[in-house]
Amino acid sequence: ESGAITLDPGYKNTGACESAITFLDGEEGILRYRGYSIEELAEKADFLEVAYLLIFGELPNASQLQKFNTDILDQSIVNEDMKTVLKGFPETAHPMGVLSSLTSALTAFNPKSVNVDSEEDMYRAIVKILAKFPVLAAWTLRKKNGQTLYNKDTNLGYVESLLKMMFQDDNPKRNYKQNKVVVNALDKLLILHADHEQNCSTSTVRIVGSSHAGLFASISAGVSALWGPLHGGANQAVIEMLEEIKADGGDTSKFIEKAKDKDDPFRLMGFGHRVYKNFDPRAKIIKKAADEVLGQLGVDDPILEIAKGLEKAALEDQYFIDRKLYPNVDFYSGIIYRAMGIPTEMFTVMFAVGRLPGWIAQWREMRLNKEPIGRPRQVYIGETKRSFKSIENR
Numbered sequence: 577e578s579g580a581i582t583l584d585p586g587y588k589n590t591g592a593c594e595s596a597i598t599f600l601d602g603e604e605g606i607l608r609y610r611g612y613s614i615e616e617l618a619e620k621a622d623f624l625e626v627a628y629l630l631i632f633g634e635l636p637n638a639s640q641l642q643k644f645n646t647d648i649l650d651q652s653i654v655n656e657d658m659k660t661v662l663k664g665f666p667e668t669a670h671p672m673g674v675l676s677s678l679t680s681a682l683t684a685f686n687p688k689s690v691n692v693d694s695e696e697d698m699y700r701a702i703v704k705i706l707a708k709f710p711v712l713a714a715w716t717l718r719k720k721n722g723q724t725l726y727n728k729d730t731n732l733g734y735v736e737s738l739l740k741m742m743f744q745d746d747n748p749k750r751n752y753k754q755n756k757v758v759v760n761a762l763d764k765l766l767i768l769h770a771d772h773e774q775n776c777s778t779s780t781v782r783i784v785g786s787s788h789a790g791l792f793a794s795i796s797a798g799v800s801a802l803w804g805p806l807h808g809g810a811n812q813a814v815i816e817m818l819e820e821i822k823a824d825g826g827d828t829s830k831f832i833e834k835a836k837d838k839d840d841p842f843r844l845m846g847f848g849h850r851v852y853k854n855f856d857p858r859a860k861i862i863k864k865a866a867d868e869v870l871g872q873l874g875v876d877d878p879i880l881e882i883a884k885g886l887e888k889a890a891l892e893d894q895y896f897i898d899r900k901l902y903p904n905v906d907f908y909s910g911i912i913y914r915a916m917g918i919p920t921e922m923f924t925v926m927f928a929v930g931r932l933p934g935w936i937a938q939w940r941e942m943r944l945n946k947e948p949i950g951r952p953r954q955v956y957i958g959e960t961k962r963s964f965k966s967i968e969n970r
């Protein structure tokens with residue numbers, strides 16, 4: 577029986593599906609969304625355009641983008657009763673746990689969103705989650721007082737309204753002042769995070785969605801998978817690691833040695849990738865953006881220099897060279913979020929906001945392709961048949 581099954585832990589060599597959304601070439605460091613290079617999109621597109629491209633397959637024309645934006649704004653109010661769910665969390669709750677719970681709770685207030693048999697129903701569910709997810713993301717930052725600001729400013733863009741909801745203080749008179757540098761940098765970061773073929777969280781969204789659980793439940797599962805420090809949670813772990821190196825006097829070699837020590841669970845966070853074996857094209861763009869944004873914001877953050885020193889030391893170290901370990905998307909992104917005033921525990925929430933269109937696109941493709949329910953097999957290595965023993969004989 578087990579002869580028929582090929583074991584592939586972590587699915588390192590398994591193609592789970594055919595997909596037309598994102599193309600990665602790990603050797604050449606190529607990343608394309610629907611055929612467009614990430615370098616071009618990061619430079620010339622905005623996040624909502626890229627979301628539309630990923631989900632529907634083409635760059636929107638002006639009227640399509642306008643309608644998409646309007647449809648999203650029309651859905652950006654979240655049911656007041658959701659605040660009861662929010663208020664139930666302790667101060668100490670990690671924003672990613674709050675976000676996955678609130679995202680799943682959306683189904684309770686939008687029960688019809690589970691049925692996506694018609695294209696119209698599917699579009700409605702997609703617009704709802706695109707509209708409400710950033711609100712919930714902002715709520716996780718504001719859970720302290722449960723105060724929230726919906727995006728009522730219809731002339732604000734998607735990223736501007738996210739920033740406003742996150743940073744507008746509770747006195748509406750003190751209007752949050754948009755900073756063009758921050759808006760552009762966040763827009764670019766969200767584009768760079770928008771999709772990445774069958775990574776852990778996207779595979780989670782696809783497999784949960786393959787049982788025909790609703791879109792919101794599938795996205796909630798993706799948020800939970802992204803939370804892990806080996807995946808999206810790495811962007812928070814990188815900053816914590818850089819802070820530790822700084823507090824320890826800035827000696828990166830000590831941490832490199834720790835990361836190489838098999839008996840030490842410590843890994844160099846933000847380094848390595850399952851697919852990219854030369855460099856992560858996103859890390860290159862984000863590293864350049866970190867210098868630009870911190871310069872434009874007049875922020876002089878010593879951990880940027882520590883990060884660059886750590887990268888240089890690791891790239892010269894045989895252990896990292898042998899294992900083709902390079903900085904990944906998470907290595908420099910946190911330094912930019914920090915310069916924007918985003919708290920460290922919110923970094924993975926920002927990753928989730930960026931990855932949302934990719935999760936939606938991949939879920940939609942899986943449903944439109946009528947893919948079978950995901951149900952892998954195993955190689956059984958447990959006990960052979962044995963008879964029950966009564967408790968007296970155990």
Ligand code: SDX
Pocket residue numbers: 586771772774775776805806807808810835836842843844845846847848849850851899901904905906
């Ligand atoms: C993301 O998949 C995606 O596309 C993810 C992502 C996306 O956009 O969705 O790109 C986003 O999650 C980026 C990765 C963020 N995670 C981290 O930065 C955490 C640190 N990195 C590692 O945990 C690791 O590199 C992974 C998880 C990213 C990849 O793990 P793999 O492919 O399973 O590789 P592995 O764990 O088998 O490591 C291979 C070797 C091992 O050494 P040996 O046993 O062969 O001697 O490399 C070593 C590992 O010990 N290694 C590291 C290391 N990463 C791998 N050693 C020290 N530090 C590291 N960071």
